[in-house]
Amino acid sequence: MTLAWILAATVAGGVLSVIAAAAVAFNARASWVPVLISYAVGALLGAVFLEILPHAFGMADNLENLAATILAGILLFFVLEKLVLWRHCHIEQCEAHDPPVAQHHDHGRSGMMIMIGDTFHNFVDGVLIAAAFLANHELGVVTAIAIIAHEVPQEVGDFLILLHSGYSKSRALVFNLLSSAAMVAGGVLAYFALQTTQQWIPSLLGLAAASMLYVSVADLIPGLHRRPELQATLQQVVLIALGVLTIWLVGGLAHTHA
Numbered sequence: 001m002t003l004a005w006i007l008a009a010t011v012a013g014g015v016l017s018v019i020a021a022a023a024v025a026f027n028a029r030a031s032w033v034p035v036l037i038s039y040a041v042g043a044l045l046g047a048v049f050l051e052i053l054p055h056a057f058g059m060a061d062n063l064e065n066l067a068a069t070i071l072a073g074i075l076l077f078f079v080l081e082k083l084v085l086w087r088h089c090h091i092e093q094c095e096a097h098d099p100p101v102a103q104h105h106d107h108g109r110s111g112m113m114i115m116i117g118d119t120f121h122n123f124v125d126g127v128l129i130a131a132a133f134l135a136n137h138e139l140g141v142v143t144a145i146a147i148i149a150h151e152v153p154q155e156v157g158d159f160l161i162l163l164h165s166g167y168s169k170s171r172a173l174v175f176n177l178l179s180s181a182a183m184v185a186g187g188v189l190a191y192f193a194l195q196t197t198q199q200w201i202p203s204l205l206g207l208a209a210a211s212m213l214y215v216s217v218a219d220l221i222p223g224l225h226r227r228p229e230l231q232a233t234l235q236q237v238v239l240i241a242l243g244v245l246t247i248w249l250v251g252g253l254a255h256t257h258a
Contacts, residue, residue, distance in 0.1 A: 003191050006133050009144035010126045010187035014180030017148050021155030022173050034227065037220050038236040040150040042243020044216040047146035048209045050244070051251050052132070055139050056205035069203050073210025078218070118158055119179045125151075126186025128211070131204035134194050142251050143208060149243065150215055 060066040125147050133140030155176060162172035194200060224236050 002133055002137070003188070005137060005140055006130050006187045006191050007184065009129050009133070009140060010184040013125065013129065013144055013148050013151060014122060014183040015177065017151035018155050018173070018176045018180050020152050021159055022169075022176070034224070034232075035235075035239060036149075036153040036156070037223060038239035039243045040153055041216045041220050041224070042240035042245075043146045043149035043247055044212040044220075044243075045240075046244035046247030047142050048212050048216075050247055051139055051142040052205055052209045052212070055135055056202050056209065059135060059205070060202040061199075066202055066206050069206040070210045070213075073207040074214050077211055077214040081214075081218075115158075115162075115175055115179055118154075118176075119182045122180055122183040123186035124211070126183040126188075127190040128204060128208040129183075130187040130190035131194060131201050132208065134191070134198070135201055135205060138251060139205075142247055145250055146212060146247065150212075150220070153220075 056066060057063060129140060129144050129147065132143035158176060159172050162175065163169065167175065190204075194204075227233070227236070
């Protein structure tokens with residue numbers, strides 16, 4: 001039953017987020033991206049502080065070691081991002097996710113790099129989803145929702161890179177779908193590996209919290225500051241609150257039916 005949940009969550013996290021991102025990218029609805037980002041920030045922060053960290057600290061034998069794991073995770077993701085292995089740039093213009101430029105591309109170089117990083121990212125997300133479901137199904141559902149929430153704007157950016165790199169829309173879709181399969185592989189492998197190493201689950205939950213905190217605070221929120229006008233700020237606050245509320249409601253419903 002747990003394996004079925006992991007399979008369903010990783011397929012949804014990978015395939016559905018790619019399809020949703022493709023629908024946005026193919027229709028060039030750039031105005032949707034800030035909305036997705038604001039909601040993703042709330043979902044990520046809600047998952048971290050309302051679900052993942054409380055469960056991780058509740059399961060941990062040593063709270064100091066778990067706190068150190070979270071700190072190490074944040075620093076690790078910083079280094080990985082510096083090495084362009086873990087790139088979550090979701091704004092319209094940045095050094096990693098530039099918009100397509102007419103008649104100019106780099107013959108696939110940036111597209112291949114982003115696919116390598118995205119495949120690694122998806123594999124790790126699958127491992128974290130599996131760890132959450134092995135802790136309990138409520139936490140697994142919440143973690144999967146938070147991951148899907150930030151996967152969609154990330155995949156939009158990846159599509160823009162692939163198109164800018166010279167890929168056709170159909171090839172970009174195929175490469176993103178293949179990359180998303182790494183999430184399923186990570187989830188299945190982690191399920192069998194963690195059956196005999198249950199003591200790793202709190203540390204993996206700590207790494208999940210670290211990754212979500214890093215993505216939301218270091219990558220997504222700075223992009224929101226590019227729109228400082230009052231109307232945009234109010235919209236962002238409302239959408240962030242909606243993301244947090246979604247996690248709270250899902251967690252409450254899952255707990256009720258557990």
